[in-house]
Amino acid sequence: MxxxxxxxxxxxxxxxxxxxxxxxxxxxxxxxxxxxxxxxxxxxxxxxxxxxxxxxxxxxxxxxxxxxxxxxxxxxxxxxxxxxxxxxxxxxxxxxxxxxxxxxxxxxxxxxxxxxxxxxxxxxxxxxxxxxxxxxxxxxxxxxxxxxxxxxxxxxxxxxxxxxxxxxxxNGEEIPSIKKIRLQRAEKYRIRKEQDLQELNRFKKELDEKIAIELKNKKIEKLDQRENKKRNKKSNKK
Incomplete structure (x- = not known):
């Protein structure tokens, strides 16, 4: 280095x-x-x-x-x-x-x-x-x-x-022109924006999956509560 x-x-x-x-x-x-x-x-x-x-x-x-x-x-x-x-x-x-x-x-x-x-x-x-x-x-x-x-x-x-x-x-390398440096910077910026977009899409997907799981769990809970109420009614009638 x-x-x-x-x-x-x-x-x-x-x-x-x-x-x-x-x-x-x-x-x-x-x-x-x-x-x-x-x-x-x-x-x-x-x-x-x-x-x-x-x-x-x-x-x-x-x-x-x-x-x-x-x-x-x-x-x-x-x-x-x-x-x-x-x-x-x-x-x-x-x-x-x-x-x-x-x-x-x-x-x-x-x-x-x-x-x-x-x-x-x-x-x-x-x-x-x-x-x-x-x-x-x-x-x-x-x-x-x-x-x-x-x-x-x-x-x-x-x-x-x-x-x-x-x-x-x-390092004895070829001295890049300012235009080339700016192109490299623009390319790095483009890659970083794409990575940010991918990260955002991944976050949205994970969030949607979590919401779907929570909704499913709530639906199951409601069905269980209804079943329990029906069972309790039947037991009370007996």
């Missing part, structure tokens, strides 16, 4: 090794996601445009539309910086889940405040904002998790291709 084959490639996929360092992640979210949000919220957020506090919200042309565009741009910029740090290997795939969920959650708070602050509902406005905060957070977690999974699966495919190429080089 070659040194390459001796490597435990699955070890690199363990959960603890796939997470971004907590302090790096925390610093990034504070500096790139939270602080820009606070600046936008205080300078042009509609919630601060009151008789007591004044900001630049009313000076914006088409203020509701422009503020919404600024919030969308804020989310995209945060995601872009996250992508840069990922390519620089400062962060791992899990960082996208945090960045998108937090950024979308905070941006949603500003966007929803535009129309909620115009409602005359008193303290209920805070409760309504919290509801939308949770909704946007859940949407962000879903999108972030999806992106994290897609990027991680793509990286796994690249690692698998690199492993095959390295093993062929180490």
């Amino acid at each position: 070659s040194d390459i084959k001796g490597l435990d490639w699955n070890k690199t996929r363990e959960f603890n090794l796939e997470r971004t360092n907590i302090w790096i992640s925390f610093a990034f979210e504070i500096l790139v996601v939270v602080l820009p949000y606070v600046v936008i919220w205080i300078l042009i957020g509609s919630s601060w445009n009151t008789t007591k506090y004044h900001n630049y919200y009313n000076f914006l042309p088409l203020k509701e539309f422009l503020l919404s565009l600024i919030c969308i741009g804020y989310v995209l910029i945060a995601l872009t910086f996250n992508l840069i740090t990922y390519f620089l290997k400062w962060q791992r795939e899990d960082s996208f889940t945090f960045t998108i969920s937090i950024a979308l959650c905070l941006a949603g708070l500003i966007i929803n405040s535009i129309w909620i602050d115009n409602l005359s509902i008193g303290g209920f406005a805070i409760f309504l904002k919290l509801i939308f905060l949770v909704v946007f957070a859940l949407i962000g977690i879903f999108i972030g998790t999806l992106i994290t999974m897609l990027i991680r699966n793509f990286r796994f495919k690249i690692e698998e291709e690199d492993q095959i190429l390295l093993e062929a080089h180490k």
Whole structure:
């Protein structure tokens, strides 16, 4: 077995090794996601445009539309910086889940405040904002998790291709093309799906047999009970 084959490639996929360092992640979210949000919220957020506090919200042309565009741009910029740090290997795939969920959650708070602050509902406005905060957070977690999974699966495919190429080089074999590797992967996937289907059909067959046996046993029990009742009636008449 070659040194390459001796490597435990699955070890690199363990959960603890796939997470971004907590302090790096925390610093990034504070500096790139939270602080820009606070600046936008205080300078042009509609919630601060009151008789007591004044900001630049009313000076914006088409203020509701422009503020919404600024919030969308804020989310995209945060995601872009996250992508840069990922390519620089400062962060791992899990960082996208945090960045998108937090950024979308905070941006949603500003966007929803535009129309909620115009409602005359008193303290209920805070409760309504919290509801939308949770909704946007859940949407962000879903999108972030999806992106994290897609990027991680793509990286796994690249690692698998690199492993095959390295093993062929180490053993002095012909270096397979990427297309050939993908065909081999597709064939393995097809075989695995067929095996899963066979296993599912076998499980269904066993389940049907068990159900048929149970139904048969219940039918026999009912017949026995009827026979016993008839016998008991006959014995009572005697």
